Amino acid sequence: MTATPEREEIATKLLAFIRERFLSGDPQGELTGETPLLELGILNSLNTATLIAYMVEEFEVKVPLHDVTPEAFKNVDNLSSMVHERRRSADA
Structure with a gap:
């Protein structure tokens, strides 16, 4: 799927939130859009609930x-x- 400006903005905001909330600001700058959040334990049940909220x-x-x-x-x-996709379907 091709990244649209809106998807890129969403990804930027999500990355910033995850860095600040779960990675102490990500001082090494290692988090990317492809970083496996579950596999690395960045998202556990509490963090997932926080991210959903x-x-x-x-x-x-x-x-x-x-x-x-x-x-x-x-x-x-x-x-x-x-x-x-959720935003697009809500606008439809």
């Missing part, structure tokens, strides 16, 4: 339970795609 508030999207999957939360690229 942020996405609901920041992007005004609903995140139904059936969308909370390992594939969707695998990395920021997947998360930004999910948020983008």
